[in-house]
Amino acid sequence: MTIFESNNTNSDIPKYLQLAEAIRNTIRNGKLLAKDNLPSVKSISQDMHINRHTVMKAFAELIAEGWIESKQRVGYTVVANLPIEQSQSSSNVTTRQRSFDFRLVRNGIKLTDYPAEQFTYNFSGGQPDLSLFPFNEFKRHMSAVLARPQTSQLSYGESAGTPELIEQIKIYLRKSRAITNREVVVTNGSQEAMYILAQLLLKPGDKVAVEGINYPPAMSIFKNAGAELVCIQQDEQGLLPEDLAVKISQGNIRLIYLTPLHQYPTAVTLSVSRRMKIYQLACQHKIPIIEDDYDHEFHYRCQPLPPMASEDPQQLVIYMSTFSKIMFPGARIGLVAVNKKLAKAITEYRLLICHKSNVLMQSALAKWMQDGGFERHLRRITRTNLHRRDHAISLLHSYGCFEFEIPDGGMALWVKLKQVNLKQNTVTDSKISASQLSEQAKKCNIRIQHESQYQLIAENNQDRYIRIGYAGMHEDKFAKGIELLFGIIQSQ
Numbered sequence: 001m002t003i004f005e006s007n008n009t010n011s012d013i014p015k016y017l018q019l020a021e022a023i024r025n026t027i028r029n030g031k032l033l034a035k036d037n038l039p040s041v042k043s044i045s046q047d048m049h050i051n052r053h054t055v056m057k058a059f060a061e062l063i064a065e066g067w068i069e070s071k072q073r074v075g076y077t078v079v080a081n082l083p084i085e086q087s088q089s090s091s092n093v094t095t096r097q098r099s100f101d102f103r104l105v106r107n108g109i110k111l112t113d114y115p116a117e118q119f120t121y122n123f124s125g126g127q128p129d130l131s132l133f134p135f136n137e138f139k140r141h142m143s144a145v146l147a148r149p150q151t152s153q154l155s156y157g158e159s160a161g162t163p164e165l166i167e168q169i170k171i172y173l174r175k176s177r178a179i180t181n182r183e184v185v186v187t188n189g190s191q192e193a194m195y196i197l198a199q200l201l202l203k204p205g206d207k208v209a210v211e212g213i214n215y216p217p218a219m220s221i222f223k224n225a226g227a228e229l230v231c232i233q234q235d236e237q238g239l240l241p242e243d244l245a246v247k248i249s250q251g252n253i254r255l256i257y258l259t260p261l262h263q264y265p266t267a268v269t270l271s272v273s274r275r276m277k278i279y280q281l282a283c284q285h286k287i288p289i290i291e292d293d294y295d296h297e298f299h300y301r302c303q304p305l306p307p308m309a310s311e312d313p314q315q316l317v318i319y320m321s322t323f324s325k326i327m328f329p330g331a332r333i334g335l336v337a338v339n340k341k342l343a344k345a346i347t348e349y350r351l352l353i354c355h356k357s358n359v360l361m362q363s364a365l366a367k368w369m370q371d372g373g374f375e376r377h378l379r380r381i382t383r384t385n386l387h388r389r390d391h392a393i394s395l396l397h398s399y400g401c402f403e404f405e406i407p408d409g410g411m412a413l414w415v416k417l418k419q420v421n422l423k424q425n426t427v428t429d430s431k432i433s434a435s436q437l438s439e440q441a442k443k444c445n446i447r448i449q450h451e452s453q454y455q456l457i458a459e460n461n462q463d464r465y466i467r468i469g470y471a472g473m474h475e476d477k478f479a480k481g482i483e484l485l486f487g488i489i490q491s492q
């Protein structure tokens, strides 16, 4: 009777390979030890009712792999130096098969068990509406890139991004944001840019000045680099320069992170005078500023304020932006516009991480921009987002239980929860907290983000605010989702 252990019952695999696998298992499990003789070809063939050639073929395979050897007058034996111990009997198999427990010295951002796009009503703040993207139009540019690939670009090298795209982005930044005289590096989304900058500019123990309510992925990056977050006070007009001055005087602030056009998550626009004060402080104390201009295009009340980077004689503002809101996050196109020295450092650091950009996507985007399709799409979605914002504002006002300031732009509203008492015709604080609402909303297939997810100072957390993104959904769907949310709030 054969002793070989087969796990494989797959008849698509040739017999000789199944037998080789069975012999390997028997050796791995310690039933055949180093130097042990294998049963003869004849006995295996008789026991297992297989052709002798099949057995010979299996042995030849195992010899080639280094499991067994053939010795004159002895026959086939397990090779002498196989590091399998006698004590490894089958009772130990379960211990050996248990998944290895890696020592993790760092961690990233927790995966969610229910991704945003799986919700029927996804109120995530920065979500563009993918159904509005002109895939067919873009496909033409992608096809053109594939039809005439620039083979030199498809190889390694040029880690700053595809030259044609860099050129188009420079033109776009000059025309739409008055940003000139800077080098552009294209990154896999602005998240990668932020990560590289943190690695390049921060040491463990350094401090980063941030608003106390903020964009969690950026905060995770700074902490991951070993930096300490120093929360600067903010009010309804954004960050308070006076508090920044105090915190700077306490020492060791090496970086300031701002989302000045639409503060994340409140969407407040930082006023010109505050920007100037912050810039003066940064110059005085030689602290670089990251200006994360993630949704510049969506400003409705007036022309968007020019970025801080457009009036930056010292070039200490690190300007970054993204195509995730204009196109779709999966495009993974972000950019940094900085001085030559920093651009070189970022480009070189990119070589450490990913060698190279996605040449096809970047080349297609460059063609789309060159052709004017990008600008046309931009005009369309800006109009749509403005329309959706106006719709969201009047709809939310009509319910009476959503209190908010109307921001000058962005893709979301920062909303305080209230409760309407219809009998007494009064409005009071809501009985349900923002985090409870978010939890209960999940049951109705609604994703809504809440204050606790953004608050860095636990004692400031009122657990009263939610962030309602209006750009990602058609008005009808938005209205249905809000009706359901209202129902949850009022049912308390």
Ligand SMILES: Cc1ncc(COP(=O)(O)O)c(C=O)c1O
Pocket: 126, 188, 189, 190, 191, 192, 215, 259, 264, 292, 294, 321, 322, 323, 324, 329, 333, 334
């Ligand atoms: C504040 C902020 N910065 C940057 C980004 C964009 O990140 P990425 O370009 O990596 O998609 C977002 C997207 O949600 C954001 O909200």
